[in-house]
Amino acid sequence: MAEMTYREALNLAFKEEMRRDPDVLLMGEDVALYGGSFKVTKGLLEEFGEKRVLDTPISEAAFVGASIGAAMTGLKPICEFLTVGFALVAMDQIVNHAAKIYYMFNGQVNLPMVLRGPGGGGHQLGSQHGQSIESYFLHCPGLKVVMPATVADAKGLMKAAIRDPDPVFVMEHEGLYGMRGECPDDPEFITPIGKAQVLREGKDVTLIGLSKTTHQCLQAAELLAKDGIDAEVIDLRSLNPMDDATLVESVKKTNRAVVVYEGWRTGGIGAEVASRLMEKAFYYLDAPVVRIGGKDIPAPYAYNLEKLVYPRIEEIVMGAKYALDGSPLIIR
Amino acid sequence: MAEMTYREALNLAFKEEMRRDPDVLLMGEDVALYGGSFKVTKGLLEEFGEKRVLDTPISEAAFVGASIGAAMTGLKPICEFLTVGFALVAMDQIVNHAAKIYYMFNGQVNLPMVLRGPGGGGHQLGSQHGQSIESYFLHCPGLKVVMPATVADAKGLMKAAIRDPDPVFVMEHEGLYGMRGECPDDPEFITPIGKAQVLREGKDVTLIGLSKTTHQCLQAAELLAKDGIDAEVIDLRSLNPMDDATLVESVKKTNRAVVVYEGWRTGGIGAEVASRLMEKAFYYLDAPVVRIGGKDIPAPYAYNLEKLVYPRIEEIVMGAKYALDGSPLIIR
Amino acid sequence: MATEKGRASAAVAGRNGKSTVEEPKGESTVHGDPSEAGIESTPSDKSAAAEKVEAAEMASFVELARQTHQEITDVPDELGKDELLGMYRMMYLIRRFETRAAQMYTQGKIKGFLHLYSGQEAVAVGSRFALTPKDYMITSYRDHGHALVVGMSAREVMAELFGKSTGCVGGKGGSMHMFSAEKRMMGGYAIVGGSVPISVGLALGCKYKNEGTLCASYFGDGATNQGAWHEGLNLSAVWKLPNIFVCENNFYGIGTSVTRSTAEPDIYKRASSYRMPGVRADGMNVIEVYQAMKKAAEHCRSGAGPYLIEFITYRFRPHSMSDPGTYRTKEEERFFTSIDPIEQMAEYLKANGMQTDDELKTLRKAVDAEVDDAVQFADESPMPGEEELRKYVYKEWKDEWWG
Amino acid sequence: MATEKGRASAAVAGRNGKSTVEEPKGESTVHGDPSEAGIESTPSDKSAAAEKVEAAEMASFVELARQTHQEITDVPDELGKDELLGMYRMMYLIRRFETRAAQMYTQGKIKGFLHLYSGQEAVAVGSRFALTPKDYMITSYRDHGHALVVGMSAREVMAELFGKSTGCVGGKGGSMHMFSAEKRMMGGYAIVGGSVPISVGLALGCKYKNEGTLCASYFGDGATNQGAWHEGLNLSAVWKLPNIFVCENNFYGIGTSVTRSTAEPDIYKRASSYRMPGVRADGMNVIEVYQAMKKAAEHCRSGAGPYLIEFITYRFRPHSMSDPGTYRTKEEERFFTSIDPIEQMAEYLKANGMQTDDELKTLRKAVDAEVDDAVQFADESPMPGEEELRKYVYKEWKDEWWG
């Protein structure tokens, strides 16, 4: 175990996998010479050279496509979006190509590729940058989607994604890059895709977070504890495949759940989690699954407004109490 | 009332609105000289001239953007995708621009524009054409999304969309273009956005459809009736805004609901409908809301496989029975 | 477009020889029923505006093709009788295949969209002969020719059209999604322009592995207006990748002619935006195609980066089986069928004493039989089993993960 | 890129005069603290590869700018003292505004991304003077200059940076999303290339209404590699719309130089892909900008379709406030600051007896005061009320519809 930042853990994942497998390469805007706009790819050009670390023009559709084609030849490209929101200009390449090629061509060629980049709000970047669009990729068979919340998972999930034979979208969170935590040293350590993690055990209500909201759930659990409420906190980690079993098991115990996510509330990951819990644990639910999502509003710039669009700890607390005893849940 | 096809009803909506308002124009691939790949825009060039009916290059991002810009100058563009799946190459223009401009610029300019085109499966068009991607646009504040199922609504919702001051995505269904039905003659007839419609009253279970699946729900209701089950059928019509009140009212009566949609099951419209029903009618629900969605699979070409990916009437019947008495629900 | 005639300049690539202007020879009778070669235009269906536009365009496309096209004359030494016959055979196979596919569509054996390659055969065939089996090919939905030319069997291609388990992708793809990893035919794709960025990645793989291979990337004239096309060509040029970008300019994207959609309808000139060589060549002459492609391949293999070739060609049929095709004039169609690439090769083979009429007839009969066999094979093959439905969504997946 | 020097050709637009080569004059001292003009390069932070690339590029960009740039000489008659002073004042206002904005960012008053326009002022200012108030402008996230130049007040622009209710878009947009419907500044946009298709629609509106207006569409060098850019230019050309496409080539997209991302780094040449006039002009000389833009505007207003101008310019600062800017050399930065467009205009005004040093100083003081006032105004303005949060998501919406 070493202490490092989430950013460093990602960087280490790239380095270890690139050392391990000469077919792994990385591309994106300013990833090489500049070391990455968020410095996540720092030092890679120096160690692996320009053959394996490639700067691209501002052409997301082209370099996602290039990653697909490279993957078809057996390479294992890691494709960085400077911000995941820019994946929208490459949406067709992702949804219609990366996700479908393996199926459409009947398994003749699989795509061991990684899409990645920072998302999430809270940095006053305005409507066109500040968004959490994981739900678009959740609704896309053929693609896997993971969102590491911890330093260990930043490394573990990234490594799993690089080794995975299918296209995996690893959605990082800009707000977590500087976070410090423990990270296993073992270069064979990976976090398996498809496994949620119980970060705090509790018996009264299940708080389900992903990426940054996992940490908010943990903080909310502390506050709830002061009121005598014993919350279980689950880090979803893998959105697709989703670890229904872990969620259901928890709800069978707590009978209540709150799912917390930064994406827009309507049509977001929360709806899928809630629906699955209803389907698989209906008779255990004592209250509706509460969705604390991002508001259905493009992110505003002003600090005081922006903080209202993303889930807040007090909203999570409110949501938990609402699930427990019907206390008012007022989300502005 | 006149009998006509869904296609003709759409065509009439364009004509009436273009006669009524000289600022309405229409653009897309082959919409003018060719009369539309599905002939929905037939005769418009002849009546309104090339100033108002514009053929475009195969450049969806550009002509969605052009529609946005034109709307900013006060025009009311109708922008056709030859198939809604091609909206993916214009995703950024839709999600990051069309949907956000009104908010981002604090209401200084609104975008009275329509995005439209046929979607839906069942025509053996393969993975890249046969899809129903309404959920992407549902998860996009700033955009409205409607899906007409009937001939009257094809006209009524299209006219409402053209007159609406916000960007509205009207998702038609290729499989309904040839369907005949009654259509009001009144040029002032519109179907208000945000209103679901109860097409069949019943007390035992609520079947919620949209676009083509509405008709499947009606057929399923007939079959269920033979088994003595009295199903209510609701045509959702408007996905965003969603008419929660009509859905909730129905479920308060039937205590059971099945939502049927062609989009991929995971992360689809069904999850949102189910979540809202759980939130707003939890204590009235005697069974989990059943989602009969498209399978989480890219659409295959072969007829026998393709028919398995989209909801089938027998699945709806099974879903309803499952909701009623827990009969097995086996969806392959 | 009244000014079109002046606009469309012809910079013919390939050999140094001046293009010979072909006179219309009347309709092809050997290589298919003339009624297949296009659909009747039904003037009553057209607006006056439509007729005006078409008349102006027609003159220019025919004019351009006249300038670009030349008869098969000096064939390079490396193409002996075997190769020329091989080219003839392959072109005829594709034509015959498409003719039968159209029939099967009409009979309801094939569904969905069906885009035929008839008329464009020289492009796939001539270009493939200039490549090696290790080179990658990738194209759009108009992909049967490209599938056959790499050596995929008529059986597996036809069976795919029928949606059968014996199809090259097990019935999952259909007409628009042919594929063979083994033959390095990296797929047909249905999103216009969508395959172009992928082709860049294939070329990146070639360069990475340094095996002297390249990727030939085929697309239509209409595709050059897609953003992905622009991005792809730029990226390939910046990375100096071994990509041959092959534009099959058949003058139309569905019903919209290149002059109404493409601000620079001389598509080869668009290469200059990427400092890439760009040439226009005769796509109705298989030898000219071969020559242009060979030059491009040499360029790519030398490490000099990508190359764009615009082949002037024509689809003898409408865009797809559901297109009435009324936007083209009979005169235009007649001109292009008069320079049918298959017929020209037949003439050459005969004129140079390599084949007699009878020998060619025998060869065609054999091909006809091969295609008939493919049809029968396809027809008799089983549908994919229902257990195939969930196969190959993911390579690594657990049953419990289905939602 | 060792070959860059040869590659970057200079086809200077604007007047016929040969460009006068400006010698570096040392650092600007009047128009801002030299330390603002760029950041220290810290060689220890760089790989050897990085240093090699930069050294080669530097020579070429400086070389290119030397060829392109000329001193202000023959000013057209219609630009009298008032106009020239207006230009000077506006350029200085933008510079001062940006300087103060940077300070406010450092103080934490401004958050998010902040991209400054310092160094590029001549482009927005010279081009705006060639347009009418009814013409539309639209640009990227580097948009403060464009907002000020259309006549939006420093107060409303600064307040927007502060995220205050008095900002031009009520604090909802911030630095990257300035907008004024009244002034026809149709917005700053944060997706590279995203505004280009929208500008085509604005020009479509102009043509539709037939009022003789046009749309000037600004973007960076990096944006020309986005698919939306290509599609937009083609569409505008096909529809013959009154669009002036203005490329502000400052040689870098964040840390990637134009020669490493753009296969044809002579961006004006890309116009040929759309049969559109394309010229390169001196973006460091406000009069040259004006002249080039006037010509383009005449072209557009005559109905001849769109026009592309590439202005050679330079951002004196890093890409944004979070960019260390270590990818440029001090020499390169020094050269460009030596041809500071504001300083040049000051020299011209003095040399031609239109202003004394003292008069200019007085003018600058007034501008400084205006910007100080804007800062104070912004600082003292209230945050938007929480009731603003849900306003303007939709124009027609019912409360019960919130999910």
Ligand SMILES: Cc1ncc(C[n+]2csc(CCOP(=O)(O)OP(=O)(O)O)c2C)c(N)n1
């Ligand atoms: C992005 C996208 N837009 C529209 C379509 C519908 N479409 C299919 S083929 C076609 C025409 C393509 O023309 P071209 O590239 O010239 O190829 P050709 O059909 O002539 O071979 C169009 C518009 C599509 N498949 N993808």
Ligand SMILES: Cc1ncc(C[n+]2csc(CCOP(=O)(O)OP(=O)(O)O)c2C)c(N)n1
């Ligand atoms: C589609 C997209 N990709 C990436 C980015 C991140 N990004 C912001 S600015 C920028 C550089 C743009 O360079 P250029 O167009 O030259 O404009 P400049 O900043 O030099 O004014 C990049 C890559 C973005 N905003 N949008």
Ligand SMILES: [Mg+2]
């Ligand atoms: Mg074509």
Ligand SMILES: [Mg+2]
């Ligand atoms: Mg730049």
